[in-house]
Amino acid sequence: MSSEPKKMTAKERMAIPRQQMPQRDGIERSRDFKEVNLGLAEQVAIREAQRCLQCKNPKCVEGCPVGIDIPGFAKLVAEGDFLAAAELVRRDNDLPAVTGRVCPQEIQCEACCVRCKSEAPVAVGWLERFVADYQMQKQKTEDRGQKAEVKKTGKKVACIGSGPAGITCAGQLAKLGYDVTIFEAFHKAGGVLVYGIPEFRMPKKIVDAEIRNLKALGVNIETNVIVGRTVTIPQLMNDEKFEAVFIAVGAGLPEFMNIPGENFKGVYSANEYLTRANLMEAYNPESDTPIIRGKRVCVIGGGNTAMDAVRTSKRLGADESIIVYRRSRKEMPARVEEVHHAEEETIRFEMLTAPLEVLGDKEGWVAGLKCIRMQLGEPDASGRRRPVPIPGSEFVIDCDLVIVAIGIGANPLLTKTTPGLKLNKWGYIEADENLMTSIPGVFAGGDIVRGSATVILAMGDGKKAAQNIHKYLSQ
Amino acid sequence: MFEIVNKETVGPNVTRYEIKAPRVAKSRLCGQFAIVRGLEHSERIPLTIADVNTKTGTITLIVQTVGKSTLEMSKLKKGDSFCDVAGPLGQPSHIAKYGTVAVIGGGLGTAVVYPQAVALREAGNKIISIIGARTKELVILEELLGSTSDKLIVITDDGSSGKKGLVTDALRELVENPQTKVDAVYCAGPVIMMKAVAELTRPMNIPTIVSLNPVMVDGTGMCGGCRVTIDGKRKFACVDGPEFDGHKVDFNELMDRLKTYKGHENKKYEEHKCELLKGNT
Ligand SMILES: Cc1cc2nc3c(=O)[nH]c(=O)nc-3n(C[C@H](O)[C@H](O)[C@H](O)COP(=O)(O)OP(=O)(O)OC[C@H]3O[C@@H](n4cnc5c(N)ncnc54)[C@H](O)[C@@H]3O)c2cc1C
């Protein structure tokens, strides 16, 4: 293993260009579900890590929502001590193999790196992924040294939902000696990481390894439990003696456009389409769950969900897959890398275009999408320039499948069956600065508090909730 | 894993399962359903919870074998397990004291209305049940439903059992008979049948509750696949239903949407039947 013979000078570091992530050919990969990015080789990772200037006042750390010691782990990578680097990352982040892949680095850690000014930022995300994958290969999750001999507190805590927020909270609490049970509505744990984000971006074996790790920590996972239906929060607390509860059920309510034709056969919400494709593995001929494989597919929206849906449709055999987005490229909320990958996979982008109506054929199947061109007007409340229709610019895109990915709302199933739980006007749960809700002992975090946010913010909430639950139960 | 503690055949292609699912049994109210996966690769399918036993922690499902998932389920034996049982889902039945209630089950809809008949009778209603089927072999739960009804009418398309005709013929006779006043109708079965029943009762203003059966995935309001149009508004049958006011349902749309996976289902079923045959030789 190579280590630095002598300390590199800043000038030498500055001379190294940003390394490239090897990835599979765009056309080839757009027909299968194997991962797009291939990960950095050891020597390339070391080289990339050497680019880090080891700033005294590292701005990158401020850009990371969980404050990972980025120069610290970059230094260890540069020295070739990958396992130590992984442990350092794990101090602040329980799912580095996940965040290394899906964080919007270009607006977080990497956006704040000083090297942005001259050239390109240190590839923090790729390095994070590298050390996490390395650790996963070299060590059994059970041997990660996390299972410290903790004194059991004898207290029970319930986490509702097994997405990134629930997983993180459960892991942290288990390490503090709590008896933790995760209740998950679906038959498989992982939240959006297993039902939403596709295999080619987030291989399921990584999530599965993290779930195994949680179990090794002693966390009990009960699937097929829909809290609010199977059991309620008051029942969990009163009858089953859970002393605190963390609600992390995600957002999970599909929005539709409310335009004519949305109930034709061949219109899916992105949630349904991606759940069929990922969780139910509809792409696998062994699986029984059907999915409509369109030949010409329109996906409406510009976020990560839209990108995942459109790229999935290509992999399921579409001749042409089209993004229809009403603003311009600049306003697209998707990760930059995903948009770039979509382009390489020959996805067509219809920008500044808004759907007016789904057209159907005689049999009630989707036959087209009637749209109108937009132009950008004055900035709206979000600060983005509001798109306004250009009169007379209507046109039709021929297609046989329409996927609606215009956002999600707060699913009321749990919130409606929990008396006394305060919600905001959009139906999301209100939590104080300690993430406690209006019910003592009941905490909440992730998308059900923030609206749709990101994996790392959900994880940050999970961690913060664990600390505050610990404080609350230690009083 | 959810153990099959009892299994019996209650009619041609109809199986009654008692499944160990203590949490579901404890919370279930009449009219709710579960989402079940028989095996690891199976589809998630919705099934009405016909009955529960809170002492043994079991739930009863009455399942008609119509396609691959239900066929595979029927191959499992007592002592085997279903992979997943999630529930109870949906709104409980709206049970009230109306007076006389006509409870109508068409085909496997009979399994859906049976628990409603039980609850409606407990609420003090007089129950007149109508079971409709294409032919004698497809009449299910005759005894069970009969035992909870004041009157049971069986009607088949070909007259091979009970009267000849459609459930609407039997219902029309009831509502037009001055001696029987029907105060409400509960109905489950093929969409075309529910539509006909609703059309019949609409001019008479008889409250008519239908149980809708769109294709479902999660059953928690997350996917929107089960959307139906009620009174011009979008509703998710898995959380807002499955029971709705029959006079407000857009049945034509539901009928059409149910055709979405027809091709796929037939293919899977045929493939599977072939596999089973191959395995036997
Ligand atoms: C397609 C898609 C792509 C995305 N891509 C990215 C990306 O690239 N980068 C990024 O940072 N973010 C991305 N996001 C957003 C990110 O996934 C979410 O912000 C994050 O997963 C939220 O985590 P969570 O733990 O709050 O909830 P979730 O991950 O939504 O998990 C909630 C879990 O709770 C379960 N649940 C719900 N209700 C109940 C109940 N009543 N009882 C029991 N369990 C229940 C659900 O089944 C689910 O498993 C994406 C989202 C989607 C949908």
Ligand SMILES: Cc1cc2nc3c(=O)[nH]c(=O)nc-3n(C[C@H](O)[C@H](O)[C@H](O)COP(=O)(O)OP(=O)(O)OC[C@H]3O[C@@H](n4cnc5c(N)ncnc54)[C@H](O)[C@@H]3O)c2cc1C
């Ligand atoms: C709320 C609800 C409650 C239900 N309760 C029961 C019950 O108690 N007992 C029971 O036997 N069935 C019930 N069903 C129907 C059951 O879910 C379907 O029969 C099952 O999904 C078929 O699966 P399969 O793979 O065996 O057949 P598939 O291969 O999926 O389908 C075979 C045939 O069944 C029809 N079918 C498919 N899905 C449905 C559906 N959702 N409703 C009606 N017909 C369908 C198809 O059109 C096709 O002709 C219920 C459905 C809903 C929505």
Ligand code: SF4
């Ligand atoms: S967790 Fe996300 S934001 Fe933080 S360092 Fe890693 S990739 Fe960057």
Ligand code: SF4
């Ligand atoms: S800002 Fe950039 S160069 Fe400085 S420590 Fe962070 S990653 Fe390294």
Ligand code: FES
């Ligand atoms: S089944 Fe998914 S919303 Fe009803």
